[in-house]
Amino acid sequence: MNFNILKKSANTSARLGELETLHGSFATPVFMPVGTQATVKTMTPDELKEIGAKIILSNTYHLYLRPGHEIIREAGGLHKFMNWDGSILTDSGGFQVFSLGELREINEEGVTFRSHIDGSIHFIGPETSVEIQNALGSDIMMAFDECIPYPATFEYVLSSVERTTRWAERCQKAHNNIDTQTLFGIVQGGVYKELRRKSAIDIVSLGFEGYAIGGLSVGEPKKEMYDMLDFTVPLLPDDKPRYLMGVGTPEDLFEGVIRGIDMFDCVLPTRIARHGTVFTKKGKLVVRNAAYARDFTPLDPSCDCYACKNFTRAYIRHLINVGEILGIRLTTIHNLHFLVTLMQEIQKAIEGDYLLELKDEFYANFGILQYM
Amino acid sequence: MNFNILKKSANTSARLGELETLHGSFATPVFMPVGTQATVKTMTPDELKEIGAKIILSNTYHLYLRPGHEIIREAGGLHKFMNWDGSILTDSGGFQVFSLGELREINEEGVTFRSHIDGSIHFIGPETSVEIQNALGSDIMMAFDECIPYPATFEYVLSSVERTTRWAERCQKAHNNIDTQTLFGIVQGGVYKELRRKSAIDIVSLGFEGYAIGGLSVGEPKKEMYDMLDFTVPLLPDDKPRYLMGVGTPEDLFEGVIRGIDMFDCVLPTRIARHGTVFTKKGKLVVRNAAYARDFTPLDPSCDCYACKNFTRAYIRHLINVGEILGIRLTTIHNLHFLVTLMQEIQKAIEGDYLLELKDEFYANFGILQYM
Numbered sequence: 001m002n003f004n005i006l007k008k009s010a011n012t013s014a015r016l017g018e019l020e021t022l023h024g025s026f027a028t029p030v031f032m033p034v035g036t037q038a039t040v041k042t043m044t045p046d047e048l049k050e051i052g053a054k055i056i057l058s059n060t061y062h063l064y065l066r067p068g069h070e071i072i073r074e075a076g077g078l079h080k081f082m083n084w085d086g087s088i089l090t091d092s093g094g095f096q097v098f099s100l101g102e103l104r105e106i107n108e109e110g111v112t113f114r115s116h117i118d119g120s121i122h123f124i125g126p127e128t129s130v131e132i133q134n135a136l137g138s139d140i141m142m143a144f145d146e147c148i149p150y151p152a153t154f155e156y157v158l159s160s161v162e163r164t165t166r167w168a169e170r171c172q173k174a175h176n177n178i179d180t181q182t183l184f185g186i187v188q189g190g191v192y193k194e195l196r197r198k199s200a201i202d203i204v205s206l207g208f209e210g211y212a213i214g215g216l217s218v219g220e221p222k223k224e225m226y227d228m229l230d231f232t233v234p235l236l237p238d239d240k241p242r243y244l245m246g247v248g249t250p251e252d253l254f255e256g257v258i259r260g261i262d263m264f265d266c267v268l269p270t271r272i273a274r275h276g277t278v279f280t281k282k283g284k285l286v287v288r289n290a291a292y293a294r295d296f297t298p299l300d301p302s303c304d305c306y307a308c309k310n311f312t313r314a315y316i317r318h319l320i321n322v323g324e325i326l327g328i329r330l331t332t333i334h335n336l337h338f339l340v341t342l343m344q345e346i347q348k349a350i351e352g353d354y355l356l357e358l359k360d361e362f363y364a365n366f367g368i369l370q371y372m
Numbered sequence: 373m374n375f376n377i378l379k380k381s382a383n384t385s386a387r388l389g390e391l392e393t394l395h396g397s398f399a400t401p402v403f404m405p406v407g408t409q410a411t412v413k414t415m416t417p418d419e420l421k422e423i424g425a426k427i428i429l430s431n432t433y434h435l436y437l438r439p440g441h442e443i444i445r446e447a448g449g450l451h452k453f454m455n456w457d458g459s460i461l462t463d464s465g466g467f468q469v470f471s472l473g474e475l476r477e478i479n480e481e482g483v484t485f486r487s488h489i490d491g492s493i494h495f496i497g498p499e500t501s502v503e504i505q506n507a508l509g510s511d512i513m514m515a516f517d518e519c520i521p522y523p524a525t526f527e528y529v530l531s532s533v534e535r536t537t538r539w540a541e542r543c544q545k546a547h548n549n550i551d552t553q554t555l556f557g558i559v560q561g562g563v564y565k566e567l568r569r570k571s572a573i574d575i576v577s578l579g580f581e582g583y584a585i586g587g588l589s590v591g592e593p594k595k596e597m598y599d600m601l602d603f604t605v606p607l608l609p610d611d612k613p614r615y616l617m618g619v620g621t622p623e624d625l626f627e628g629v630i631r632g633i634d635m636f637d638c639v640l641p642t643r644i645a646r647h648g649t650v651f652t653k654k655g656k657l658v659v660r661n662a663a664y665a666r667d668f669t670p671l672d673p674s675c676d677c678y679a680c681k682n683f684t685r686a687y688i689r690h691l692i693n694v695g696e697i698l699g700i701r702l703t704t705i706h707n708l709h710f711l712v713t714l715m716q717e718i719q720k721a722i723e724g725d726y727l728l729e730l731k732d733e734f735y736a737n738f739g740i741l742q743y744m
Binding site for chain 2: 037043074075310312317322324325
């Protein structure tokens with residue numbers, strides 16, 4: 001993997017970069033659509049390309065349980081299995097083990113948990129996570145970590161952060177495909193600056209090709225999240241990509257980019273799409289509402305996605321109202337296109353040194369209160 | 373609407389024809405995918421074109437209830453509402469009023485029923501059905517009829533057939549858009565030859581641009597259905613299209629075509645697709661089954677649809693197994709492509725006078741016992 005910074009923002013910490021994997025290169029900052037179960041929900045790989053996506057995220061926990069990573073290994077890896085020739089980042093499974101698995105028991109070795117699907121008992125530790133991700137063959141792998149819930153005591157977070165560092169080192173040792181897959185480390189530490197610092201220093205000292213900030217956007221106030229970014233990002237190497245995990249509202253993308261984040265992922269755009277809510281330049285729109293039953297305009301008149309070029313709010317409202325799959329296909333395409341396109345605009349704004357102006361204009365139109 | 377017969381089969385009653393509407397022309401015999409709620413389930417109009425569909429069917433009953441035909445009228449008609457520029461045939465609502473509506477009460481005027489969605493009370497009669505279909509702006513409209521359940525007594529079928537004829541005449545009088553929309557009559561009569569004959573004579577005497585045979589494939593043995601076709605089709609004018617309603621297994625397509633049927637529709641291919649069953653040249657395949665978990669071949673190796681060109685049984689099996697929408701998108705594309713392509717092969721076989729040979733070969737490979 002290669003990462004080059006092409007331009008630094010004049011008056012923010014934002015960077016325009018280029019990240020290259022064996023499956024192509026793409027500009028950063030980048031938003032990665034989430035394909036949990038080897039598919040970005042409702043979409044084909046061709047549709048992902050059409051909206052401009054070049055890297056997607058997939059979930060190790062889900063693929064380990066179903067269909068099982070050995071099947072994907074036999075298929076020739078995740079790219080071949082799902083017929084996606086762009087880049088793929090896989091998470092470590094850590095977040096889902098803690099948030100979805102039941103009766104989880106954590107010790108130094110790893111985590112024993114019950115599957116949320118059939119109650120069967122499983123174990124994932126650093127070595128298992130790496131082995132699964134090696135089988136999946138993702139371009140970027142994540143170290144196995146504990147995503148600490150919010151709130152948590154200082155003592156708990158401290159011991160967790162120390163264990164996450166030990167796990168990160170074990171992941172490095174277990175990683176077999178260093179020629180084709182890149183491993184990122186994850187900084188944890190909850191909302192304790194002292195522990196964020198400790199985690200950052202320890203993880204960076206292990207030496208990774210990229211660094212994620214985990215454990216944010218888990219219920220803490222926005223201000224705490226942004227404060228943690230302000231504090232943590234400067235502790236990370238300047239020349240490596242920085243990835244803010246699980247974050248993806250439009251305002252969080254702006255605030256993250258401005259603080260020096262290069263990569264984002266979030267289920268939000270696809271999840272709200274399935275509930276009939278879409279992004280527009282003028283804010284969120286619940287197209288499922290009866291108010292749009294006779295609205296024969298596109299979801300967003302300024303948008304050139306497939307849904308907006310071909311269908312009206314009235315039609316999409318009807319489809320979602322009667323439970324037709326095409327409805328949520330169209331809202332999903334639109335929302336992902338919206339965020340991918342927003343990131344392209346952000347890239348241009350970094351290039352042209354007008355990122356804060358773009359942000360002000362976007363916030364004013366979208367109806368976001370300025371945080372800073 | 374124009375209908376031209378280009379070639380008659382040498383040793384069967386099959387005909388190769390061309391049917392032209394304001395939205396294009398297409399070869400017959402034709403299979404029409406069903407787009408009940410202004411969408412062929414899971415598919416975009418572009419995907420329909422890609423599999424070769426040129427005419428689809430949509431359901432008056434459903435569109436009347438949701439979103440309401442007045443909204444579709446305001447949208448500029450069903451073609452514009454759903455962005456489909458091919459041809460559309462709408463049914464009369466009769467079948468659904470009887471099969472889905474609750475507490476239905478039938479009298480000379482029409483049918484009063486409770487909506488299967490919210491229990492609200494509605495009335496549809498011949499004039500209402502035509503008015504709704506005029507609002508939808510379909511290319512081909514169907515006369516409002518009673519689809520008689522199987523079994524039914526001779527006396528009941530007799531009185532129903534007579535009423536259906538009176539309703540057909542009222543539909544003709546109520547039809548306002550004769551320049552842009554064509555009205556088909558429907559022959560009923562259950563499995564009573566005498567009543568099929570009466571219905572055919574009466575409906576034909578009213579003079580329609582096309583004739584449907586209704587009330588078959590409603591639970592009667594296959595032999596009875598084929599016998600009714602053998603008996604009824606010769607009673608219909610040779611120069612008008614003949615449409616066998618709600619029929620669409622591969623063998624029923626062959627048997628219908630051989631007996632002189634030009635048009636078919638059926639929810640079967642899309643419905644079984646959503647349950648993980650696909651057509652192949654070698655018979656039906658339940659790709660959802662665990663047997664295909666490690667099968668990295670296409671659904672049907674001889675098929676060139678989008679699903680078969682890009683994905684494996686193992687992947688599609690995984691998607692359906694975990695409830696991912698892309699799975700049923702792919703099986704739906706495949707099954708509709710299968711039937712549309714089968715009809716194209718049937719057209720060529722009529723042209724080349726080898727229809728019975730094609731049938732024998734298809735039946736042998738697919739595993740269908742010969743009926744005749």
